[in-house]
Amino acid sequence: MRTPSITRETESRRHFIERLARATLGVSVAGSPFAGKVFGQGAPAAAPLADHCILLLMTGGMPHLDTFDPKPGKTEVMGPTGVVDSAITGEPFADTIPLLAKQAGKLAVIRNMYQKTADHQQATYTMRTSYAMIPSIVHPTMGPWAQQLLGRKNATLPDSVTIGSGVGHPGAGFMAPEFSPMPVDSADRGVQNMKPSGYDLKRTDWIPEYEATLKRRLDLAAKLDETFQQEVKHEKVAAYTQFYDETLKFLRSEDLKLFDLNEEKDEVRDRYGRTPIGQGCLLAKRLVKGGVRFVEVTHGNWDTHIDNFERLPDLAGRLDMAASNLIADLEAEGLLGRTLVVIATEFGRTPHINGNEGRDHHSLAFSCVLAGGGVKGGQIIGKTDATGDRTEGEPYEPKHLNATIAHALGMDLNKVIYSPSGRPFTVSTHKMEGEKVVSDAGPILEAFS
Amino acid sequence: MGRRLAGLLAGCLLAWTPLLSHAELRQWTDQDGRSVEAEYIKVEAGQVHLRLPDARVVPFPFARLSAADQEYVRKLFKLSPASLAAEVDALVNKKLAAEKVTPNPRTTDEQFVRRAYLEITGTIPNFNQTLDFLESTDPEKRRKLVDTLLDSPGYVSHSFNWYADLLRLVSRTNDFYIFEHYLDWVKESIRENKPYDQFVRELVTAEGRMWDDPAAGYFIRDRGMALGNLATTVTIFLGTEITCAECHDHPFEDWTQMDFYSLAAFLGQRQDRIYGKEWGEKLTRERGRIEAEQRKRDPSLGPEGYVQPFRLVISANEQQVWDDPQKALKLPNTYKYDDGKPGDLVEPRTLFGDPVDISKYESPRHAFAAWLTAKENPMFAKTAVNRLWKRAFGLALHEPMGNVQDIQKSQNPELFTFLESAFKDLNFNVKEMLRAIYYTEAWQRQATLEGPTLVEVEGNRYHFPGPVLKRMSSQQLWDSFLTLTLPDPMRFKRDVSGPLTELIKFEVENITGEDSVRRLEALNQLMSRTIYNGAPSLELWREESTATDTETDSYLKFSGSYLARASELPQPAPSGHFLRAWGQGDRSLVDGASDNGSIPQILTMINGPFTQMLIKPDSLIFKTAGGERGTGDKMEKIFLSILNRYPQGKEKAICSRAIRSDDEGYGDLIWALVNTREFLFIR
Known part of the structure; x- marks a missing residue:
């Protein structure tokens, strides 16, 4: 033991107690005065550049050479992948993403991304949280961070939503459950159980009957629960009564329709592509328009150890169709200026083409892309060497990318938030400066105009 | 003589x-x-x-x-449970008297039977169990019920959920990194009531593959994160928070990075997989041979044929805990303090308590395990009883449990000290410790109806006039739904480690291409039956999958989810499962389960398929409501099944006015009762 201290001893306990109080008081309902106000205060560092963020996460490892960082003419690393001119003069994209190439004037392509690990799970975790994965804690993802540092965005809608993220999303990490993103497993189906099981939903006349049944049953439940609720005036019990009210409000609100892609015309849904990423992007646009702050859409299966070139047109094509329509529609609807769109992946893939016509994991150099939300489009940030094997100069890591998102949304990078056990964290990794905990990564400032 | x-x-x-x-x-x-x-x-x-x-x-x-x-x-x-309980009651009552706090009233029999079943076996009692207890006139019936329940399979299931949250148990971390053996071993250890210190020693000293020594799963669970595994070990078994010190001196505690590394040095040789040049060469060679044989068998085999997936099976065979004598822990490259340089070898040293003489043990790791679990370790027994107390009363004597700094700063220091010594005298017998706690009058009191408030917790002013009011855990809620639906919810037990071992265990040089194909097919089949599944599919509920029409199948399924106890489903249940909505953690965090509310939870109750399952006429509750037993009408039997109490006169009047006396009417009543707060909370 190096520095015996008495005053610091109670610090961790105090933060634990704060959190316990929040749980005990059951204040995790939408619109709670506690969320982001009493416990998570923190003034924005600067005037925010964006109000929303849509993160498109390519899981499995998107090959940078076959997308945003091709090496024209170098067939030994490019294989059959060709290039197309992009809207940035002299900077072609791979021919797998022609639509995004046309929109390059709105994109800032970061080509010098770097990760310390080439393990899918750990690298994806770091991309979502900035931190390395360790067993003793789960770090929060960017949506919960934004809610924590900036406060809830609106009363009834969730602050953040994940679409198709599946198992293993770190969610709110150590933060209280009210910061958890609302998970949507499939954009086609919307929020789980948002429609009642047992009704023929293809018919349109179920709603009045369902409403009548629901009302009859809820009234009965309320009457039979009267004695208990009178005798047990516990905050937790009251909180659940409030949750029932909130849920019914949500079910009967227009908000629910935001999650329902059936509200969109077929023509629009087709335009994005009838794929998880396509419908995910369309849902993300709807949610952002409705006021949700942070939406993550996952597009998987990029792990092309085998038959990379056979699979790439489809994988990249889906992204191309979805993301280009997303950006175009956001712009057409006047939302792009205040919505940061990020295309990220946990790592790239090797320039070397393996014996199975595939590419293996490559964390030493890869590309991510920014658009909208104050980003200066039409630029390339950083570069890789002649074969796309290594970055040139200081690379950027996931923590810098997340610091960039935080910066755009107006989060205070140095604001310390404590885990239940009293451990301090900041949004894009931390370090100690003497006894002070400060941010360990700054934003990629050149991305902004 | x-x-x-x-x-x-x-x-x-x-x-x-x-x-x-x-x-x-x-x-x-x-x-x-x-x-x-x-x-x-x-x-x-x-x-x-x-x-x-x-x-x-x-x-x-x-x-x-x-x-x-x-x-x-x-x-x-x-050390008899009755004597221990009397002493615990004396200490609780002493504190209550000193602080002039009135203890809560004793639970009624109706409240007690519900609590005992939920807290000991993880589910509400069914109709017959409720009535058996309520109608019994035996003056000793409460303690007898506790004894019966502690020896029931439900105790194993419920305890498993508790350990699962503590040890972050998962069924698998990758396609073929499967932890079934380890999970079975945890259940078996609970069933045989293995002493807690022995249980922990086995976790730390395990050696080999999981099918040889299942406790190896504890370390393989955190593969590639040996230091993190240690930090977690110290948190959960010693109630001491040293995690920050992995990377730098702890900002709020007194632990230094050197303290951390010195402790880790005991485990510096432990590895979680086989490696080395020789092994690597053998693997490459054998993989090539297997691939060639596979192609001989089927020349059309593409690159995505069996070879690639079978590589994963081979990788699973690499998972093995062992000590590499060539290895020793060194200070990290980033070490910046005066007491060492990056790359320096670190001498093993314990955090507190007596120094350990490594030479007396089989290995440094065994020395560490002995220090960790010794009665002389000042934190081991203390941390355990703090957790067991929380399990029963809903609030630990000291919060947070992972950072117990000073026993004097706890809700009842005298009680804490007594429990600690009792647990040691019981030789770390978990079941006996729990029996003593469940025997107490303190535990048999009604839950506190308000608080504990922030001030009470922080100022150590919750004196346990009764247990804290608890919401059912995700598992208690799910398992209770099964109790209402099935005659025997414990019927389906997960039992796949046996067949799994048969398929996955082999020496890589002895396997033929033919064999590799056969094993992979069988493995995939086994896993799709048991390991991958268990999620309610997000598809809309299908009419044909009802609760009883598949009784010939080895599992009962409803709306895509197997109707087995939470302990028998994949760990954790898949994202989107009822259990996850209600706060079952994803097992990446110690004590990661949550009892906080959310909108998706309420949606599972009012719109989700499982409430519909209860009101299908072939669910158990409908059958018992129409059965012979009991004196009252269907309505009374429904109350006894769901809330484990008789309806009051007023409630009878409400029901007779509001519901029709047909299946739809009783369906409404069942729906309404499971949607009350009374159902959700344990009074």
Whole structure:
């Protein structure tokens, strides 16, 4: 033991107690005065550049050479992948993403991304949280961070939503459950159980009957629960009564329709592509328009150890169709200026083409892309060497990318938030400066105009 | 002589009583010098009950035993659950009196039967179990129920959920990194009531593959994160938070990075997979051979044929815990303090307590395990009883449990100290410790209806006038739904480690291409049946999958989810499962389960398929409501099934006005009762 201290001893306990109080008081309902106000205060560092963020996460490892960082003419690393001119003069994209190439004037392509690990799970975790994965804690993802540092965005809608993220999303990490993103497993189906099981939903006349049944049953439940609720005036019990009210409000609100892609015309849904990423992007646009702050859409299966070139047109094509329509529609609807769109992946893939016509994991150099939300489009940030094997100069890591998102949304990078056990964290990794905990990564400032 | 005393005792045959695992077969002598070999069972009304080697249990007057035997009995008697419970009650009541706090009223029988089943076996009692207890006139019925439940399979299931949250148990971390053996071992350890210290020692000292030594799963769970595994070990077993010190001196505690590394040095040789040049070459060679054989068998095999997936199976065989004598822990590259340089070797040193002489142990790792679990370790027993107390009362004596700094800063220091020494005297017998706690009047009181408030927790001013009001855990809620639906929810137990071992265990040089294909097919089949599945598919509920029409199948399924207890489903349940919505953690965090509310939870109750499952006419609750047993009408039986109490007159009136006396009407009543707060909370 190096520095015996008495005053610091109670610090961790105090933060634990704060959190316990929040749980005990059951204040995790939408619109709670506690969320982001009493416990998570923190003034924005600067005037925010964006109000929303849509993160498109390519899981499995998107090959940078076959997308945003091709090496024209170098067939030994490019294989059959060709290039197309992009809207940035002299900077072609791979021919797998022609639509995004046309929109390059709105994109800032970061080509010098770097990760310390080439393990899918750990690298994806770091991309979502900035931190390395360790067993003793789960770090929060960017949506919960934004809610924590900036406060809830609106009363009834969730602050953040994940679409198709599946198992293993770190969610709110150590933060209280009210910061958890609302998970949507499939954009086609919307929020789980948002429609009642047992009704023929293809018919349109179920709603009045369902409403009548629901009302009859809820009234009965309320009457039979009267004695208990009178005798047990516990905050937790009251909180659940409030949750029932909130849920019914949500079910009967227009908000629910935001999650329902059936509200969109077929023509629009087709335009994005009838794929998880396509419908995910369309849902993300709807949610952002409705006021949700942070939406993550996952597009998987990029792990092309085998038959990379056979699979790439489809994988990249889906992204191309979805993301280009997303950006175009956001712009057409006047939302792009205040919505940061990020295309990220946990790592790239090797320039070397393996014996199975595939590419293996490559964390030493890869590309991510920014658009909208104050980003200066039409630029390339950083570069890789002649074969796309290594970055040139200081690379950027996931923590810098997340610091960039935080910066755009107006989060205070140095604001310390404590885990239940009293451990301090900041949004894009931390370090100690003497006894002070400060941010360990700054934003990629050149991305902004 | 022995024969004569045995003869004297013979004929007084008594019923069996639960055996204390700390009792032993020993020589007993009476005041006339006659002796007999027997085990101590209990003391009752001045009689010592002894079990003879032929299993007969006989009483013998305490006063006629030799002085030494009387002393022995006195010591054991103090450790009997009734005596321990009396002492715990005395200490709780003393504190309540000193602080002028009125204890909560005693639970009614209706409240007690519900709580006992939920807290000991993880589910509400079913209709018959409720009625059995309520109608019993035995004055000892509460303690007898506790004894029965502690020996039931439900206790194993519920305890498993508790350990799963503590140890972050998962069924698999990758396609073929499967932890079934480890999970089975945890269940088996609970079933045999393995002493807690032995359980923890086995976790830390495990060696080999999981099918050889299942406890190896504890370390493989955190593969590639040995230091993090250590930090977690210290948090959960020693109630000490050193995690920050992995990377830098702890900002709020006194632990330095050197403290952390010195402790980690005990485990510096432990590896989680086989490696090395020789192994690598062998793998490459054998993979090539297997691939060639596979192609011979099927020349059309594409690159995505069997070879690639079978590589994963081979990788799973690489998972193995062992100590590499070539390795030793060094300070990290980023080390920046004055007491060492990056790359320096670190000498093993414990965090607190006595220094450890490594040379006395098989390996440094065994030395660490011995220090960790010793009765002399100042934190081990303390941390355990703090957790067990929370399990019963809903609030630990010291919060947070992972950072118990000072026992004096706890809700009841005297009680805490007593529990700690009792747990040591019981030789870390978890079930006996719990039995004593469940025997207490304190635990049999009603839950506190308000608070504890922030001030009470922070100022150590919650004096346990009764348990804290708890919301059912995700598992209690799910398992209770099964209790309402199925006659025997424990029918389906997960049992795949046996067939799994058969398929996955092999020596890589002995496997043929043919064999590799066969194994992979069988593995995929096995895993799709048991490991991958268990999620309610997000598809809309299909009419044909009802609760009972697949009884011939080995699992019952509803809306895509297997109707097995939470402990028998994949760990954790898949994202989107009922259990996850209600707060089952994803097992990446110690104590990661949550009892906070959310909108998706309420949606599962009012729109989700499982409430529909309850109101199908073939669910158990409908069958019992229409059955012979009980005095009242269907409505009364529905109340007894769901809330485990009789309806009040007022409620009867409400029901007779509001519901029709047909299936739809009773369906409404069932729906309404499971959607009350009374159902959700444990009073």
